[in-house]
Amino acid sequence: MAQPRVIVVGAGPAGTRCAETLVAAGLRPVVIDEGRRDGGQIYRRQPEGFTRPYRALYGTEAGRAAAVHETFDRLKEKIDYRPETLVWNIAGDEVHTVSGTTARSLAFDALILCTGATDRLMPVKGWHLAGAYSLGGAQVALKSQACSIGHRVVFLGSGPLLYLVASQYLKAGATVAAVLDTSPFSLRVGALPKLAAQPGVLWNGLMLALALKRAGVAVHTGVTPLEIEGTPEDGVTGVVFQDIRGRRHQVACDAAALGYHLRPETQLADLARCGFAFDERTRQWLPIRDEDGRSSVPGVYLAGDGAHILGARAAEDAGRLAALAALKDTGLPVDAGELARLRQGMAGYARFAQGLAEAFPWPAEQAARLPDDAIVCRCEAISAGELRRVVRDMDAREANRAKAFSRVGMGRCQGRYCGHAGAEVIAAAAGVPVREVGRLRGQAPVKPLPAAIEEETP
Secondary structure (H helix, E strand, C coil), rough: CCCEEEEEEECCCHHHHHHHHHCCCCCCCCCCCCCCCCCCCCCCCCCCCCCCCCCHHHHHHHHHHHHHHHHHHHHHHHHHEECCEEEEECCCCCEEEEEEEEEEECCCCCEECCCCCCEECCCCCCCCCEEEHHHHHHHHHHHHHHHCCCCCEEEEEHHHHHHHHHHHHHHHHCCEEEEEEEEHHHHHCHHHHHHHHCCHHHHHHHHHHHHHHCCCCCCCCEEEEEEEEEEEEEEEEEEEEECCCCEEEECCCCCCEEEEEEEEEEEHHCCCCCEEEEEEEEEEEEEEECCEECCCCEEEEECCHHHHCCCCHHHHHHHHHHHHHHHCCEEEEEEEEHHHHHHHHHHHHHHCCCCCCCCCCCHHHHHHHHHHHHHHCCCCCCCCHHHHHHHHHHHHCCCCCHHHHCCCCCCCCCHHHHHHHHHHHHHHHHEEEEEHHCCCCCCCCCCCCCCCCCECCC
C-alpha cells in the first residue's frame, strides 16, 4: 500500500510536532515554510553566525524553544523540508507554491495547516508614520537583526505579547519609554480563576510585568490611545493617550510598537474552502475544526494558532493531534491513549485562552471613536472617514462590498492588518453587530509573487 501524501504548512511549534508524529508513524511528510529557518515566529531562530544564548532570545521559554529546534534538526533527514517557500494558493487537492522564481504544484492526500498567527491591530491616528511597527515586527527586528526599532520606544496595545516584547527590549538594553495597556487591571483580577488553568504561564506573565516596573518603566493600564504624533519627514515623535481617570498624557519617543494580542493566519484555510464561524468572545471569524483538528473539508486539518489562539505550548499538542487525526483518517493505526491525553490537555489551554480574552479584550469601541482622518488601511491609505462614507452613501454594510467601493483590504497585506478594525468601523457606522459585516474573502495569491516565475516541470 502506497504511503499517503501528507503536506504540513508551517515549521513552528505546531508544524514541528506534527511532522515528528508523522515521521514516527513511518511517513515522510513534505514540510513547507516561508522562513529561512524553522521555529516560527515565537521560536524564530537567529541567523546563522549569530551566537546569542537561548535565554537572551527566548527568556522563560528558552527550554521549550531549544527542544523544538533540536527536534526539527533531528527530523530534517526524514522529511521533505522546503524552507523559504510560499504557499500562495490551494485548489482542490493541490497546494501551489513559489520559491524564488520557481513555482510548483504539489498534490496531497492530507494537508495540515500550521500557519501560526500575526498581530491583531487597532488603528490609532498617526500609526501610518515611519517608526510605527506591530509588536511582532518589533520582535522580529530584535530576534533577527539584533536591533531596536528606535532609541525610545513606546509599547501600546494589550495582551501578553505587549509585556513580552517590552521586556525583551528592556533586557536587550533598549529604552522603553512606556507600556500603555488599553485593558484595565481589574479585568485581569476577574480573569484569574481561568488564567490559573496554566499556572506556569500565568507566573511568567506576572514576572514580566514586575520586571518592567522594577526597571522604572511607566506602565499604564486602562488607557485610551489618542494619537501617534509625528511628521512625514521625521516619523514618530510621541504618543498621546488618556489615562483611566481621563487625564491626557504625552510620551516622547521615536518609535511605537502596537498590538492587541494575536489573530490566526487563516487565509490558506479560506482558500481550502474551510468553513468559518464567528467567535463572539474575541469578535472574529475563525475556521471550524473538531477537537482533533479536522476542518470542514475532508483531508484538510488545522493546528496551532493558525486555527485558534491558544499559545505556543498548546500549538505543540495541537500539531500532534492533527497528525494523529490525519493518520487515523488515512487508515493508519494511532494510540487511543495518546489521543485522550492530548485532548484533555487542550481543554486546559482553552480555559486559559478564555481568561486571556476576558483579561485583555479587543478594544472594539476604539474603532467608533477614530477621527475621520485616521488611516485604517495603511496599504491603500483608506481613512475611517472614507469607510464611513461608503456605509452612509453606498449602503456598504458588508466587508466585501465596502472593499469594492473603498479599496480597504486590497493592498499588499490583503486585510491582515486592517480587516478586523475595518469591520468594526463599518459596524459602528452602520449600527449593526460586527458579525453582520462578515469577513474579507481570501484571494490568491495570499502574498505578492515575483513578476517572473517559471512553473517546474514534473
